[in-house]
Amino acid sequence: MTDQMDAAECVDRIAALVGLPLNPDHRPGVVANFERIQAIAQLVMEFPLPEEIEAAPVFEP
Known part of the structure; x- marks a missing residue:
C-alpha cells in the first residue's frame, strides 16, 4: 500500500x-x-x- 493519494480521485470525491x-x-x-x-x-x-518535543497547548505567534 502506498502513502500517496491519487489527487484526481481525491478532487472528484x-x-x-x-x-x-x-x-x-x-x-x-x-x-x-x-x-x-x-x-x-x-x-x-x-x-x-526529537522525541522530547511537546506540542504547544496554545499558539502564540
Whole structure:
C-alpha cells in the first residue's frame, strides 16, 4: 500500500462529498494544486522531530 493519494480521485470525491460542482475546464488546475499540496505536506510529515518535543497547548505567534 502506498502513502500517496491519487489527487484526481481525491478532487472528484471531495467535490462530490461537499456538493461542489467542478467546472471540467477548471479540474486540471485543481488537481495540479492538490498534487502541489501533497508534495508540500509530504515534506512536512517527513521532517524529523526529537522525541522530547511537546506540542504547544496554545499558539502564540
